[in-house]
Amino acid sequence: MTISLTQLRRCSVAVDLGAARTRVYLKNQGMIVDEPSVAAVNVRTGALLAVGAQAEVMDGRTPDYIRVVHPISGGTVVDIDMAQRLLRNLVGDKLRRTWRRKPSMRAAVCMPYGSEPLAQRAAVETLTGLGARRVELVDTLIAAAVGCGLPVEQPEATMIVMCGAGTTQVAVLSVGSIVAAETVPVGGNTIDHAVIQHMRLHHELMVPNQAVRPLQVMLSGDDAQASSTEVHGRDVVSGLARSVQVDTERVLKAITTPLTAILDGIGTVLRNCPPDLVADLADCGIMLAGGSALTPGLRAMIEQATSMPVHVADRPDTCAVHGLGAMLEGKVEPLHLDPLAP
Template sequence: MTISLERLRRCSIAVDLGAARTRVYLKRKGLIVDEPSVAAVNTRTGGLIAVGTLAERMTGRTPSHIRVVRPVSGGRVVDIAMAQRMLRFLVGNKLRRAWRRKPLVSAAVCVPYDADPLAERAAVETLTGLGARRVELVDSLVAAAVGCGLPVERPEATMIVVCGAATTQVAVLSLGSIVAAERVPVGGETIAHAVVQHVRNEHALMLPSQAIRPLHLALSGAGAAMDGTEVHGRDVATGLARSVQIDIEGIRAVVQTPLTGVLDAIGAVLRRCPPDLVADLAERGIMLAGGSAGLPGFEDLLRDATGMPLHIAEHPDTCAVEGLGAMLEGSVRPVILDPLSP
């Protein structure tokens, strides 16, 4: 693992600060927080108005003196003070009182695979500002693999693709460590931006953020007819409200383009792996995790391009925090690699 499991078992709380959602796991209690990583602030007073789901619903609907912010971007904390305020509200008074009674409490937090020292320091300061006296950093790829139930501690290859809101991480793991990994700036937000641009170019219509989800469902063949679906937005020329019928096949072609970046990352990772590990993957396949693992057409694209079996985790969006929780609870036992005695 990227860190001593013995130190992780001393932690009381695990936090996954994602660009889309923030999740908190409390030891022996389970998942206690699963909310959007969004906060609404009154710019006149500096007061926090809303956090989580309510703040997300305010996006694009606020007057000028209310600002909706996202303190986490691409798995990195970009606004430490706001991230602390958001977490302080989400975890509630009960948990904060428990932390005050245990001044030596330890916490674990997920960080991206290639996080630089500044990103790691921001994650540590976010949790120490809440009262944690020690913060353990865990690679999000390892945590997600554990949460998916992959045997990462064994001497065999496991491949995981973690699709987040802003980025996608690809890694091959063996013996509890990362053998090779890549990170590409392609995620759910990239797909949403491509869809918005396509509708604007083809229909001169600006879509609201809430219109993207129904289009995803239509692309997946659920909740809408496959011959098209109706969306509402603002006309680019007149500024008036207008509705148009969207060609689902046209949207599908637009979505495929940014997803090819993930294929390049998978190829780069496989080229850096020993042949024995690649042979393992041909049989075991690839595990998809992350909140954007269900992107329309993603699974079929990877299966056709790689020729390997594809599996989607049972709970892809909470794999990382569930993996951290398993390590906190002592459910993961690594292979002992002590020197052999003569």
């Protein structure tokens, strides 16, 4: 799927269609869009009411005739028409003016590892419907590795774990290509569901989806030392509003169960790698990227399971689009190998 850097340098726009957020990078200008991949639609008239952060706030708070949709799932466009309307409203006039000046403008888009041809076609049609004359597809893992500052083009192993909202992708890279990779159907949404189920089973409390992620943030870092956290929600039995004190240690144990699937994926990739590359990883370690890279307990679990150093990217949520933008701007140089004379 990954194309040459020469072709990428002809592109002017880089797009990262994530299940949680959509990001657009304009060449020589930087990231111009970083919004949730959410849209609110009036099902009676078909009118688009809101997109991005404004639509995300409406999730779970709308009447029956307003539906909050997610046109992108697991990095794959599942509703081309709605994805086009979402992007068109997110970019506004910033990108449309550029496309008018350059009618032959090209775009590059990140695609998950091992994506099906139908998913690739959906991404291409989404961007061509907005005016792009040519769309180049790039592996999300390679773009994220470049954005993390890893020496992807060198003949040494680099391992990246891309923790997204829908899936987690694990790969070992060398000489600008993927040597071994695995996709695990566990992401931030699965972890959120585990927290919601824990609150429902152990505290008989239904918490809103928008309150789960702040709870995880409170459990990470220095706040993880707190013994309990107050959570507001709706009582399962009475239906009334209620607040409970939640033991943070129990919540951490609840999200540990889905995280074990990520450890299995890392183990599978390491077993499929040549021994020389695995030996390189013992020194350079593993890089965590993606919006769910800061999940409480994930880094410690990987370090304990692999006995390797684990690093978290400086900007884990935007490293993919910044890496793709760096390739567009020519900041990445390929490894030049001159063919030997016969």
